[in-house]
Each structure stands twice: as C-alpha cells, then as structure tokens.
Amino acid sequence: MKRFRLAAVLAAALLTLLPTTAQAAEYPDPVPLTGQQIIHDPTVIRLKSGAYAAYSTGGIIGARLSEDRTHWDDAGNAFTEPPSWWYEYNDTGDPWAPDISYRAGRYWLYYAVSSWGTNHSAIGVATSRSGVPGTWTDHGKVLTSETTDTWNAIDPAVTRADGKLWMAFGSYWTGIRMVELDPATGKAVPGTTVHHLATRPDAPYAVEGPYIVRHGRFYYLFASYDACCAGVNSTYKIRVGRSTSITGPYVDSTGTPLLQGGGDLLLEGHGRYIGTGGQSVFKDDGKDWLAYHYYDAQDEGTPKLGLNRLSWSKEGWPQVV
Template sequence: MIHAKSARTRAGSRFRRGRRLAVLAAATAFALLPTSASAYPNPGRVTGDIVVHDPTMIRASDGTYLLYSTHGGLEARTSTDRIAFSRSGNAFNTPPSWWKNYSSSNDPWAPDISYQGGKYLMYYAVSSFGSSNSAIGFATSSSGKAGTWTDYGIVHSTTGSSNYNAIDPNLFVDGDGKWWLSFGSWWSGLKMIRIDPSTGKQYSGDKTVYGIASRPTGTKAVEAPTVVKRNGYYYLFASYDTCCAGTSSTYKIKAGRATSPTGPYLDKNGVNMMNNGGSVVLESHGRYIGPGGQSVMSDVDGDLLVYHYYDGEDNGTPKLGVNLLSWSGGWPTAY
C-alpha cells in the first residue's frame, strides 16, 4: 500500500490486493494470461487505468468494484467487470490539516478499504521516505466513492525515535466481533493493535502493540500486512524485500498462519514470522517483477489476491495484479 520504508531503494514517486480459472462469463469475467514456466501464475487480465501501488479493492452493493491506491489523495478507480478499470478521482479532494505534520507533500499511502456496520471504512498512512515519523488515519463514507470520505484523524502514530513504523494499515474483523489493525514496515517489523468498533480508533481496554512479524537478522525488509481467517486459521500475508525499484525490485508475498489473530504466525516449515519466517505465495517470474503491496478480498468466485508488480516489458511500470487464491491443503496458493 510511497511507504516510509527504512533503507530501501525507491524510484520516483509512488503511484500508490487440473484447474485454471473458469471464470464468470459476464460481470465477473476473469481470464488468466498463459502460464509461464515458473511455479507462479501470471496475473489475471486487467485493462484501462491500471498503473497503481498498494491496491485495495472491494465490491460495492451495486456490483461495482471500488479500488484505491497510494498517491494523489489516494487514487480511486472503478470497474464493473473486474477487468476494465477507470480513474474516478481521489478519496480526498482536500488534504486534512494533520497530514502536513507527517508529509510535506500531503501524499497519503497504502489505503485499506472495508465495509462494516453499513458504511465504508478506510485506513491509510501518511509519512515520508525513510522516516518513522508516521501516522495512520481513519475515514468513512456512505458510498465508498471518490470525494465522499470524511476523515476522523489519527488512529496510531510513531515518531522518529520509534522502533517500528505506523504505515501500511489493514483492518481485520474477527468472528467474535473484535477488530484488529495490523500495520508496520521495516525496523522491528509488523505490529497489531485492537480497534474499538464504535470509534474506529484504538481500543482503550487493550493498548498493547503486538508483534506479528519481524526479521531480526539480515535485512529488516518486511511490510504491508494483511490478515484473514479461513478454515479455522488466521493467515498473515506480508511483502518482503525491496519495493519500488522498477525492474530491480525484489518484492515478494509471503504468508504464515496462527490460531490467534495476534500470533504466533508460523510458515509451512514451522518457522515463526517473528524470526524471519514466511512461505512464499507469489514472487517475480517473467515480466512480472516484485509483486507485493497486497490485499485480500472475497468475491463471488472466491478470494482474490490484489497487488502491484513491475512490468519488465514496460520499463518497470507498476501495474495492478489480481489472482484467485486456493486454500487447498490449508495454505494460500495463487492461481
């Protein structure tokens, strides 16, 4: 979902989720490009305005797909068929006044959209490159459309002396009614806090900042958490390694699972994600370089992994990627 990612390479400004796809033929048609020789699938066919970073997507009650991404007041796109996407403005037409305390350019990153309690919710980050002086904001909308969002200010923030970073938020609502917000980037890794459903802000009865993924040795490059629950397990998806360097990007998507939303999340080999663990779900192959900045959404034909990648046949331009997910064997597999 540009991030303030410590010590990582960035290129320019960010434009900030046998069976093959037998897809819905009409409004939800979704055809895969031919499979490459690698173990990973190519993204499904999308057209139109698909130059994005950190995409988050939801299907509205009228069937329209609403997609938001980093940059420009949080870029908004819509689609009626999950293939053709068109720009429809930005989430915010006027930057909230508090943004300037974290970003001189008033440029928010990494939105997360969901629908709860009869309204659309959006969590997003405001920061600047290389800084942990960051904040996560919260907004709501009755329609989810561009220009309709009301901002409610800061949910959680970090300073330049913090050992973690308040960016890349993702809301997870458990079956017992508890709300959790995961976030984080580099430094000491990914975190989670409990959210009060009545306010959308941090729950006063639990101020703990839980650690859910970290790389204590070697590179600290882990960010962009996404949590879902499937088949009795909580799954944490995260982006590892270098983003935003065009065709030099080494971003990849990994996952682990747990029996509690706060972890511990273990990969297929039983390695804790707090100790460099994580099983690869999607990584570079062919022209599709550095997939990451992912989100997961449920649609009528299954769960979708929505992400960006860098197009090796288009000068490393960041583009929208969408694949269905299988949970066969208890682990997510993109196809």
C-alpha cells in the first residue's frame, strides 16, 4: 500500500509541474552561441560571401561576424568615426538600432541618432558593396523628427512591398509609423504620408523597434513592447500583428487592431533570459530567424544576442522554435 500511496503522491506532484513545463515550452531558450555575444538591438544578415554579419547599438554601430551563425567574433564598428551631422542629435555621436538589408547590388544600413527621452531625432543611411565593417559610405539623413512632431524618427526597418520601398520606424511618441522611400536614394519620398501602424492606449505608448516580414499573403509587424535598457529590470517583450496591406491596418489573432493596443505575445523574458526585444528577422537557407537581445540574469544583466528559428502555424502566425 505504501508503494501505491508513494506512486500516487509522485503522480500528483508531476501533474502540478505540468503547467509550469508547458508554460516554459511556450518560450524556448535561444540557440547556444559562442564567442562575442554582447549586443543590443541586433540586425543580422547572411552576406553574399556566406558569412553572417550582425550590427547593433553600441560603439559607432557595433559589428559582429560569424562563419557558422554559432560562433561570433567582435569585428569593431561599421564606421571608423561618426559622420559630423550625428552631433546635431547628441553630444557623443552615438547611433542606435541599425537595420541592414541588400538590394540593387549594395548593402544598405539604416540607423538612428537621438538622445534619451527626446524625439529630436534622425534616421540615416549608409551603403557598402561588401556589408563588412569599415566599408560603409554614409549618405546622410533619411527622415527627421522634432519636438513638435507626434512621432519619433528612430528604430528604422526597411521592407519592399508592391514594387515600392517602405520604412517602418518609431518609439513611444504614439508608437510605430511608416513612410515610403525613394529606391534610388534610400531616403523618404518628399511629402510622403506618415502612416500609423501601432500604438498603446495610454502614455507613454511603450512600443518601439518595428520589423515587418512578408509571409504568404500577409505582412507581419513585429514590435518591442514595454521597457528596455534596465538590465534584469527590463520588461521588453515581442508582440506581432498582421495585415494584407503593408500600411495596415494590423491586427492580432483575436482581431484587435495594433492601433488599439493589440498584438499577440511572441516572446517574453523567462529564466535567465530577461527583457527579450530589439528584434529583427533574417532569412537563411529559406528559413526565417528571429534575432533579438536579452539581459542575462546569470551575468549581471549583460545584453546578449538571442537567435531562434521562426516557424509558422497552420493559421499563418509566427512561432518561436
């Protein structure tokens, strides 16, 4: 009888653990990486050479290189020195949140310059034939915002749709916006409409860092919600919505518009991986990969690179693998 009672107790204990295990399975850990993993707001691409490049906030756009997507080496910075116009937006020439893409035989690197807590901001662009650090030529401002604007020109992310080039951007200040770019210059079309894609119901409208991906007949808007940049106290998380039109309206799986605070939760902090966000998506061998930073609770909250493959449900929604 004691054996049966013990078995019953163990079975009951196991059942109490199942919800926790199932919950943990919803947020898988990032794939194991080696080398230089410290990074913030990563944008990743597989270069034509076959190597991988990651650019990030920090330094003069910090750079990491990898031959296998697993081991990463510090590769210095995109630029050897800040372009002079950056100092119009902060005293240190400090750039934020880059976005790398490839088109028309060149790599295009978009980035933001601003100061903490203001929307006196600008997005710039540089190009390179190889995409590696030290080869970038800066082309100046793409789009600017001032304290009189209700949006913030930081956190750029470029995508092509319907034969046009678009840039999503935004942080707080009523959330995520989008403008059309001139493919020849990579800069905002003069007089372009500033579309509104996502916001939160209440100030300070804590949503930023957009990234848009086409899958099937939908465009998917990934964004970082809540607070970054506070180490283990960060509450960053990644949410997503979709639209059949690049300019929206974007809704989540319940039909709630992202302009009304909607957004399916894709990934949030769990275990040692705190404040997951600053995300981007890149393709490798036909598969989608999510790149983001997290704050490592086992390393004093140091920001590190997270990589997970994205799969897609039968209903067409992204899932972190």
